[in-house]
Amino acid sequence: MADFRDVKDRAPNPTLIAMLENRLEQAKAGEIRSAVIVTSAADNATGHGWALDGRTWQQPVLAQMMIAQNEMMLRISATETSGILRQFIE
Secondary structure, eight states, X not given: OOOOOOOOOOOOOHHHHHHHHHHHHHHHTXXXXXXXXXXXXXXXXXXXXXXXXTTSOHHHHHHHHHHHHXXXXXXXXXXXXXXXXXXXXX
């Protein structure tokens, strides 16, 4: 079963804010035309959404999503005490 954490700290994430502000500036300049986003809220609720421009080739976007998924899986496996990769980092 999933591990649910009761997060009491409601402070904004400065790294997230900086990343989003940077991406927003790139989007305003026309450098970024499409985006896919996954969110995790203060109450641990998750969500997702996307804004795909008609000029965007969608297959590379999907490939990047798959890369991000694999990176998250590796991160979880490496940091969880029972993760399969844990043995290699100790």
